[in-house]
Amino acid sequence: xxxxxxxAGALRAPAxxxxxxxxxxxxxxxxxxxxxxxxxxxxxxxxxxxxSADPLGAAALPRLLAVAMILFGLAHMVVSYFRCNRLExxxxxxxxxxxxxxxxxxxxxxxxxxxGVYMYLVEPLGYTISTCAYLLLLTxxxxxxxxxxxxxxxxxxxxxxxxxxxxxxxxLVPQGFVEQLILH
Numbered sequence: 724x725x726x727x728x729x730x731a732g733a734l735r736a737p738a739x740x741x742x743x744x745x746x747x748x749x750x751x752x753x754x755x756x757x758x759x760x761x762x763x764x765x766x767x768x769x770x771x772x773x774x775s776a777d778p779l780g781a782a783a784l785p786r787l788l789a790v791a792m793i794l795f796g797l798a799h800m801v802v803s804y805f806r807c808n809r810l811e812x813x814x815x816x817x818x819x820x821x822x823x824x825x826x827x828x829x830x831x832x833x834x835x836x837x838x839g840v841y842m843y844l845v846e847p848l849g850y851t852i853s854t855c856a857y858l859l860l861l862t863x864x865x866x867x868x869x870x871x872x873x874x875x876x877x878x879x880x881x882x883x884x885x886x887x888x889x890x891x892x893x894x895l896v897p898q899g900f901v902e903q904l905i906l907h
Contacts, residue, residue: 750803754796761792833864849899854881 768785841857858877859870867873888894 744807747803747807750807751800754800754803757796757799758793761789761796764792765789830864834861837861837864846897850896851881851885852899853897854884 765786768782768789771781771785773780773782837857837860841853845853855877858880859873862873862877863870885896889896
């Protein structure tokens with residue numbers, strides 16, 4: 724019901740409000756796509772095999788993630804609606820808006836490219852080195868500036884993940900020379 728009100732509000736936007744109604748419509752469509760994908764994901768999780776030893780079943784975590792995606796999609800739509808209404812009230816053009824949007828789009832492209840490089844290098848370099856470098860570069864790309872603190876935190880997080888997954892949970896991680904030192 725709330726989704727219908729949001730979409731109806733986007734379609735009834737005043738004609739003289741610049742590009743705000745089109746921006747709102749785009750943002751609402753993004754939220755709707757996320758919700759539809761999450762609903763499909765939730766449905767697909769029901770086809771996972773079940774085991775008698777697992778009381779929650781294999782579908783529990785994917786379904787929990789799907790519910791979280793639905794909630795984030797709804798939140799995105801509501802925040803976009805109020806943000807676009809606020810933009811209509813304050814019709815002064817921001818001279819830095821285009822530059823900020825361009826920088827944000829470049830960051831998104833950078834994250835996608837960096838993730839692709841990480842996926843390619845995790846096998847030859849091993850999990851520890853590639854994940855450490857990935858976390859460091861990703862946080863720098865997203866705007867953090869304390870390189871020494873980032874380096875220490877990426878080493879700490881990566882080591883904790885290796886120990887958690889490989890040592891305690893028995894999940895195999897791509898082996899490099901660092902994993903040989905940590906795990907043996």
